[in-house]
Amino acid sequence: MTSSPGPGAPVFATLGCRLNLWETEAMKTLAAQAGVRDAVVVNTCAVTAEAVRKARQEIRRLAREHPGARIVVTGCAAQTEPETFAAMPEVSLVLGNADKMRPEAWARLAPDFIGRTERVIVDDIMSVRETASHLIDGFGTRSRAYVQVQNGCDHRCTFCIIPFGRGNSRSVPAGAVVDQVARLADRGFAEVVLSGVDLTSWGADLPGTPRLGDLVLKVLRHVPSLARLRLSSIDSIEADPKLMEALATEPRLMPHLHLSLQPGMISRSSA
Template identity: 35%
Template sequence: MKTFTIETLGCKVNEYESAFYTSLLEEHGYRQAKSDEKADVIIINTCTVTNTAAAKSRRKISRLKRENPHAFVVVVGCYAQVVEQEERDSLQADLLIGASHKNELVDLIEKAQNTHEPHQKDFVENSRDLTEFESMPIGVFEGQHRAFLKIQDGCNQFCTYCQIPLARGFERSQIPSEVVSSAQKLAQNGHLEIVLTGIHTGRYHFRETDLCDLLELLLEQTPEQVCYRLSSIEITEVNDRILDLMAKNPRILPHLHIPLQAGDNRTLKRMNRPYTVEEFIARIEEIRAKIPNISISTDVICGFVQESDDEFETTKKTIEACQFSFLHVFPYSRRKGTAADRMTGFVDGNIAKERTDQLLELSKTLRQRDMERFMHTQVLIEREDVHHPNWYLGYTSQYHPATIYSEVPLKGRLNVKIDKIENGRYVVSHEAENETI
């Protein structure tokens, strides 16, 4: 039996796609290699969202080829899609797959191996030619109550800092009936929470069906115990229909991740973001008015081109005004082919790092503040903590991490009373007070 291993870099969508590759390979008779075992096939699922991610992809490919000279090496994903042909050739991978043909991965591996040709097989097409959503259904996420379901790919927004439209192509969405079918299979296999994910999830649209229509279909056609979470959505896409549905149906969990990216109008304009600070704050206030128990997290980029000290200070004030539950913070990374790459006035990397550190510290304060709102809450158990017997790990409905002590196995959802908050995590050590749902 042939063995394989998958190395994944980057976002949740990449993690989903790697899970699909694992499922696909196992269906075709491959076995995942053990940690101390050399694999016959090595798949590197790459990322290019930042220079660091691209560099990690290159280093990972080089190291794995050097350490596994006899393995069949597959490079797949965003980095493979955007690099110049000369650089793709220099990777010396046995197979290259870009933004398409991902659901053909096993067939392409076996065809390439059977031809015995010495040169690599390159399946990287122009991302602008991609028009169809490639279905990648996953029936089960082993050992997890939470599952992911990719419903959308690509992006049309073209923020000036972002290479993703070049790496993933234009927006395309999965057929609603296929989404529902996948969700039903996940529910049958015991998953109690399904996270709808994509590159631009809020722009899900298949013919007459938009994201809110899709959510209504899922709620109607899956069991009552299955809840849904949106992985990320833009502020301009959080419409009243979605909010009304969230407000009346607790199966759509009260957490939204809404990227801000910058909290100053001058910076936002250079980023080509489709809102002002005033519009963003006003909409956040409307969301909280409709759903008081909601937590809202965000993404922020520090040190974007020409970002002044004054602009950064305004961004900090905006973040405080929005009262986010936590921040994902990234220093700006110059990316070839983007509009920002042609601008002038790049911020020194040390300054960008200092600003990033400041916001990461602010994020800790914000998370503590938001967590203190929910000292009685609901937790979905993920798994037992392998390093600490009798302790279980999970996430609350508002997507805060929790650790729960129990001398009997825990699974599913629990209503819990929190004992304390420690290092950004809820701690529950009195199991007798907790109620299993």
Template identity: 50%
Template sequence: MKAEVISLGCRLNIAESEQIRTLLANESDVVVVNSCAVTSAAVRQTRQAIRQARRARPDARLLVTGCAAEIEREALAAMPEVDGLIANTAKLDPRAWNVPAQPLPVRSEKHTRAFIAVQNGCDHACTFCVIPQGRGDSRSLTVAQVLHEVERHLDLGAKEVVLTGVDVTSWGHDLAALPKLGELVRQVLDTFPQLARLRMSSLDGIEVDGDLFELFAHHPRVMPHIHLSLQHGHDLILKRMKRRHSRADAVELVSRLKEARPEIAIGGDLIAGFPTETHVHHTANLSIIEELEIVHGHIFPYSPRPGTPAARMPQVDGRAIRARAADLRACVARMRQRWLEQQVGKPQVILAEADGCGYSESYARVAAPAGTPTGSIVTVTPSQLDKGLLI
């Protein structure tokens, strides 16, 4: 059987998994688990994926890479199912897999959009986060490298490109002349007028530069969908997290975006039950969902990660954390339901996928007309909403 790559976690891992898959295209009887360690639950999912992969492919060589392979190295190496670990920093190097060097992949067979990792690592020190231990310092692709990758994707027929990374808005901080992310996005759009859709992965709102804001606000090929790394809705908790923005900063950014582009859909990452969080803090976390009208929410129950300052802070009871996470998810679900109901009867431009559905420009899930070719962009007007899907 051909090599199999199982991807867990973030969009950056998805992009890297596609590169690993191509590196191993001529290999057989190999299974790679590209792991995640952002939370303790993510580590549990990694271990479960390893066990499931071993049961499904008992004779294959099972290798683990990704953030958990760095942060939980000894524990994963001790699992009887695991044959070896590949360092996270080396996983895109053909030498790490003992295969010949070859061009990196540019498009997933399973996805209609292409994920391009323009940046990796992180220079910040959020008190809850273990990812810098697994990814290292922030480092950026050059403009030329990014343009080369976009060109490859387009040559294979990609219609949408997603620029991704660990801390995407820090792109350029390590390059000569210190370019901002907005400059990179504008160069991509200007160089490739045939690129139909450009989307961004999670952004640190405090680092959204003026050029990037203008592109989100006015450029028709930059999708009206922004996902912000908010983490919390109360200033004291944000300070204890060592985040660089305040609640007011997030509100002001979203307000300006919505004033310029009313149809923009807001997403956000929020942590429930951060150490020292009180009911008052939790109420602020709930209210920012409503104030920003977050319709694409990623809710993370806090879990202490090894070696982080937050792990040494007074912890919230686990039952309270789970209950607060459920509150946040329910609040996002209400906002999302209301937003989806408002999309009924409005034309939606979707990128069709192999499962017969597609994503609108604002990232709503929409059923495609029967027979729509995968990868085509079509306009449909949904007449009903059924279990989160516009029909």
């Protein structure tokens, strides 16, 4: 998905998951606050080799469509393969997954910093202990909004590169989640999707170790104007009793689950 704002404003292209959609909206605000102009930002995915190939393809396409613009590559593929994208002649900057949510990184792209920005800004994602809680106002013309409540993953499945792109599991505090959902509901969004890399691990790093069911019930209780609440992919084995009760009894919580079945499929095939 590519956004096309007014002349001179940054162009954003988003590949991959719902989390990337939310982070792109947050980056738009950070770029605007920093005064970034004439840039193309590609928020990449690394879930498969094909996703990385598509990211390179998208970069080349955008370079042709926006001659002279600085191309910034960020997202999971930028985090896991910074040298791949830094070697592309079309790319001006490779920005890591943690760095893309930091205002100071965007300040380096503002007009006054032209020519003084390093080519690669990618920190150790495993050292990150908090996840972003930026407040955003919307998703363009979309009627459904996404809210990041969790990032990273503590599992180390042999087939999955995502922890190395996203880091260890980190949760957004419940109060910040409620504030974001209320903000979106006040702006007319009828449906909000709670999103994360390992959504059912939400709360394990917070005081009192609340569970995802606690968060769902708190959002529904404190944002009565929200018509529908939905969950993104979950690990079914980590679903807690309050979450299952909410699915059975809360009419505003959509009773549809996208289950991550790859681990079970691999175990079955290797048995």
